[in-house]
Amino acid sequence: xxxxxxxxxxxxxxxxxxxxxxxxxxxxxxxxxxxxxxxxxxxxxxxxxxxxxxxxxxxxxxxxxxxxxxxxxxxxxxxxxxxxxxxxxxxxxxxxxxxxxxxxxxxxxxxxxxxxxxxxxxxxxxxxxxxxxxxxxxxxxxxxxxxxxxxxxxxxxxxxxxxxxxxxxxxxxxxxxxxxxxxxxxxxxxxxxxxxxxxxxxxxxxxxxxxxxxxxxxxxxxxxxxxxxxxxxxxxxxxxxxxxxxxxxxxxxxxxxxxxxxxxxxxxxxxxxxxxxxxxxxxxxxxxxxxxxxxxxxxxxxxxxxxxxxxxxxxxxxxxxxxxxxxxxxxxxxxxxxxxxxxxxxxxxxxxxxxxxxxxxxxxxxxxxxxxxxxxxxxxxxx
Numbered sequence: 282x283x284x285x286x287x288x289x290x291x292x293x294x295x296x297x298x299x300x301x302x303x304x305x306x307x308x309x310x311x312x313x314x315x316x317x318x319x320x321x322x323x324x325x326x327x328x329x330x331x332x333x334x335x336x337x338x339x340x341x342x343x344x345x346x347x348x349x350x351x352x353x354x355x356x357x358x359x360x361x362x363x364x365x366x367x368x369x370x371x372x373x374x375x376x377x378x379x380x381x382x383x384x385x386x387x388x389x390x391x392x393x394x395x396x397x398x399x400x401x402x403x404x405x406x407x408x409x410x411x412x413x414x415x416x417x418x419x420x421x422x423x424x425x426x427x428x429x430x431x432x433x434x435x436x437x438x439x440x441x442x443x444x445x446x447x448x449x450x451x452x453x454x455x456x457x458x459x460x461x462x463x464x465x466x467x468x469x470x471x472x473x474x475x476x477x478x479x480x481x482x483x484x485x486x487x488x489x490x491x492x493x494x495x496x497x498x499x500x501x502x503x504x505x506x507x508x509x510x511x512x513x514x515x516x517x518x519x520x521x522x523x524x525x526x527x528x529x530x531x532x533x534x535x536x537x538x539x540x541x542x543x544x545x546x547x548x549x550x551x552x553x554x555x556x557x558x559x560x561x562x563x564x565x566x567x568x569x570x571x572x573x574x575x576x577x578x579x580x581x582x583x584x585x586x587x588x589x590x591x592x593x594x595x596x597x598x599x600x601x602x603x604x605x606x607x608x609x610x611x612x613x614x615x616x617x618x619x620x621x622x623x624x625x626x627x628x629x630x631x632x633x634x635x636x637x638x639x640x641x642x643x644x645x646x647x648x649x650x651x652x653x654x655x656x657x658x659x660x661x662x663x664x
Contacts, residue, residue: 334444334483335610339368341420342479348415349397355388357417358395362388365421368481369430371438371573373566380433384426391426395419431634438481438577439612441646443520445572446485447473448510450499452528457499459489460527469527472558476565482572485517492516502526505540507547514542520576520646523568527557535560541571576646585615586636590629591655594662601627604662607649613639 342364346357362385363376375381384391399413427437449460449469460469470486477484487493497513503526514522522542530536535557541548550567552560592604601619604627608617613634621628633640637658644650650660 334442334485335440336442336481336483337440338478339440339481340365340423340426341418342368343416343418346397346415346417354395354417358392358419359385359388361395361417361419362391362421364479365426366430368479369426369437370435371481371569371577372435373570375435378435381430381435384429384433391421393420393422436577436635436639437612438573439643441611441643442481442483443572443576443646444483444485444517445477445521445523445568446487446514446517446519447477448487448497448502448514448522448524449473450502450524450526452499452503452526457503457526459499461489469557469561472561473525473565476562477569480565480569482565482569485519487513487517502540503528503538505538505549507540507542510540511542521572525564527560537561537564539564539567541568543571543575576642585632585634588631588633588637588640588658589620590631590640591626591657591659592629592650592662593626593653593655593659594664595627596625600662603649604629611640611643613643 342361344357344360344364346353366376366381366384367373376385396418398416398418400416401413430437450457451460451469452458474484474486493513497509501509502524505524505526510522510524524540524542526538528536530553533555534553535555536553537551537560539550539552548571550564552564554560590608595601595604605617605619608614608629608631611633614631615634616632618630619627620630631640641658644652644660649663651663653659653661
């Protein structure tokens with residue numbers, strides 16, 4: 282009979298330095314001892330795991346302030362905390378909710394550090410000189426914010442977020458080109474990236490190398506050629522694709538046509554106005570709202586509950602380490618234990634905010650585990 286290893290005690294996890302091993306089927310057997318040794322070396326085999334995009338800086342924000350007075354600092358810290366709450370929840374309205382008011386009133390209590398810096402602040406028009414602006418950068422406590430926001434019933438969108446590949450095409454009287462190709466339109470990337478960062482999105486920009494040029498031209502984005510956009514995007518393996526065609530139909534006016542490819546779904550919207558920065562700001566907000574509805578785990582708040590997960594195709598110490606470290610990295614997960622090993626199958630007991638729904642939603646982004654047809658919550662470790 283093949284030995285079956287059951288993990289007891291604290292299990293194996295980031296906060297469990299001691300492990301208790303019980304082998305059913307005979308620990309004295311050589312095979313079981315080898316299996317036990319394999320489990321014990323997991324912690325020495327931890328290696329970075331692949332993620333969709335692990336978004337940094339979710340607990341920090343930078344906001345404009347008029348000066349370095351105490352009153353301006355207090356208001357700046359409050360505004361920065363509002364921005365952080367939007368990033369954490371994915372919900373633009375979250376700071377206005379009544380249950381969040383106590384958190385905002387105690388903004389200083391969550392503050393870890395802050396600093397001032399002068400940065401260039403353009404008006405969003407390509408080629409316009411940018412005046413200096415005083416800004417306050419603030420960083421807040423992750424553990425305290427997570428605890429109190431979840432205590433208020435809000436869901437926390439984890440750092441593991443969908444990757445979005447952004448094709449930006451710019452049109453003028455010379456035709457269509459990629460944003461950044463002209464000497465005066467580099468700010469388009471900066472505008473897009475800044476708002477994506479403020480909403481906590483994981484953005485990827487194409488290389489625009491020979492391979493990209495052979496597959497897709499800026500005119501195809503302007504024409505909303507979905508097959509061409511999709512084929513050119515495949516090499517980047519993004520979770521979503523954003524194609525934006527931006528032009529100026531009249532002096533002092535900007536127009537943008539947005540297309541989002543999200544699996545088999547397509548979303549389109551348009552915007553027009555006199556300021557390019559406002560146009561990009563609003564368009565990225567609409568994109569973020571779509572991604573939150575699709576990917577953010579609605580139940581990743583409130584009480585913790587247990588989830589039993591079975592993972593197959595785990596055939597080496599490196600595989601064990603990948604699966605364990607990946608599950609530990611999920612934002613809603615607070616504890617992971619290995620409870621059973623049977624051949625290449627491993628059973629994990631997980632404690633998570635939002636329970637099975639939040640864990641399942643988070644796993645869909647990682648490309649480390651993929652669902653199988655097995656009973657319960659069954660997954661296969663992706664090679």
